[in-house]
Amino acid sequence: MQMLNSATSRYFKARMGQYLYTGDVQYFLAHEVRNYYPNPYGEKFNPAKLAVSDSFTGRVACDGNYNLVLDGEFGEDFSQIAYWRYNIPVFEGQCIDMYLEYEKTGDVEIKLRLFQFYYGSIGDIKQVWEFDEEQLQDVFRIDNESDQGPVFVSILARGTGSLNIISLHDRHSRRGHGFFLPGGERLVSSKGEEVFVYFEKGDMKPPLAVYFSGYRTQEGFEGYYMMRGFGCPFILVTDPRSEGGAFYLGDSEFEQMITDYVTDKLDELGLTKDELVLSGASMGPSVRSTMAQSFHHMHCFLQSHLPTWEM
Template sequence: MAKKIRLIHIGEREITNLEAVSSSFQYKWLPGDYNFQIDEQEIGLFIEGQFNKKYSRAVFILGSNAGILTNNSDLLVQLPAYQILYARNANLSSEIERVLVLKEAISIETKEMAQVFQFVNQQYTVRQSGYKLSNDHIHVCSDFDGTVQKCGNSYIELEGNFSPQFSQVLSWKMTNLIKADERMTFYSELAVLSGDVDLLFKIFLVKENTSEVVQIVEVPFEKLQKNEKTIFEQPVNCYINVSLYARGKSGKIQISQVHIRKALADKSSMIPGGNKIVDEEHLSGEVFYYFNAGDLKPPLAIYFSGYRPAEGFEGRRMMSSMGGGPFMLIADPRLEGGNFYLGSEEFEQKIVDVILDKLKLLGFKNSDLILSGLSMGTFGALYYASDLKPNSVIIGKPLANIGTIALNERVLRPNGFPTSLDMLYYNTGESTIEAAEKLNQKFWDKFAAGDYSNTTFAIAYMKQDDYDKEAFPQLFNVLKENRSTARVLYKGLVGRHNDNSTGINKWFLKQYRNILFNSFQRIMDDFE
């Protein structure tokens, strides 16, 4: 039996009608003037003034008379971000308002508790989950009048003549089961490169173990372009089938990944507070980010996810253990499990701008910033360090030469990471040695231009790395020859890229612990 989520209500009156509350929650009422220091009911929400982390998943409903909204900003700031709902008519000081904004708290109408509970049910019971429809199962309709080019798993390109009425051009020959009452959302990466072509996805929901189509959901191309959510659900288990329709004259289209994900009540992606940046210049590919203001004190620690076929964020529990400070997770759901955070110039600038915006929101300087990551995440941390002048860059198993990683697939690491070839083609439009070298140089041109005079680099690497053996020596040379005042801490472990992840992770966390303590006087929580 799943452990219930605590629903803590602090207000004038206890809510007695809880029929609208999901059975996933355990409701607990506390009077508005409840004294958490005396803690008469011994709930242990705060222990010696510190938030009890066993309530980290709890959802808090704060009535207009909740004392924590009037004179307890020190306690309020410790409540988990995105999980605070407060009365819209509460009389708030400017300081309390600032905390609520940073915590992304949600104002509610307490007279409409049935709607509030519906939101709570749909927002906080969903665990992040999502998948892509496999490009290996794409079927092109036989009557399509044109040419088809399948570019690995990067995308499929259709060029030719399209009918004046919507006609099916692609379908995905696979059936994934959606359980009854699961709310799902749909997104696709695609582009019309030329011609007057209109596109329409149709999602067919077929009742399990039958051929009965219970619903057809239509998703126009314009809706995807506007980043509007499409949500669908059924009261019975259903298989999902997806097809793409097109109409117009001659033209060229590209279709990359098609995503099916669990939906939340608001615009969040994957988890409450999850947001995304869209590469409008290249197939509308996405990067997710999640910002948590923590205790509002430096540093802001950013973690770039490693390669992750399962859609969503990684490292949330780890980053929550960084002494309670602000943190950000960044994840890349493109291709099989990521595209190393690269994209168009505008897209990459958006990633930088989001980080700078959060620093400004917190009132921090660039010297209050830590960038970090493991494996694929090291590329993001290093690549954007040149724009951000961070206090520290903490990485394990660095990868810098994406082109080399792809070239190593042929002899050094056959069939070890075939998606590296997709990355090469996705980013350059070619699969050649020249394209690989150009992609490598894109990183080094950017990295070498950075100012790291006040930055500490902590790097753990594998000595026989079969993905990118030269990454660490090249990084070391650039940092010491061209930026001699940069501090470089490093440790090499024997083995190939994936031979000793445990050792790499331990050193990574050790460096985080040391930098947090020595630079910011923070004590990192125990994390295993």
């Protein structure tokens, strides 16, 4: 492998590049390039889009638009207990990352079953996926290598107790190369609450700028081109919970995940807490003030060059 000169090495490090050997080029072009598409997309199906099966005779309750609670007997065998009214469009060659937010009590067990129909058909099934609780603890993936077709999602349950269905998330997948953006990372608490972060080293000089996305019903980061235009290292943060986000607030574990991530990147860059700028729009400023308390004596010394936007 040819050694890089100092200028190229610094640029390679700043762009977080990876070596691609000559023999890997054709494989990369044939199988990996498709994962570096523009215009990332993600959405959530909230409980208002759920329909409860007629066979369920227990209690049904909603906490606003946040969740749907089913409480009672679900039977001894798995059966469909609820389903989403709207299908998910999946195109040829497209991969979808999915995540189900839910809680349960008693001895309730669930599965998620997905049917893909042939495009233009209302009943001809193309393929079926089924995911058990172990698989539902993390992001699960459906990969559609052949013709496009809509996907119908239903929840199967058995046992006795309560099932709290919060949200079903679906996001265009990069097949392990990052969430939303190449290199985007997913942080998740022990309660299953998510927050997504993206880090770019820029010129590796201070400050480290952190931008918190505002209210978004479409999941994903915002402010990428704006932050990249400043040239300095930056972090994007987005909260996919609730409707449009939950203001980055949660229990101590959830909030500490974000603080720890920022601290790790400061250490990686060799910067101090005085060389940190926090900014955001809409619901972003709420977390800015909360996080500032975690970084004692923080001095946003480039405020005039990297202002804070509030709405």
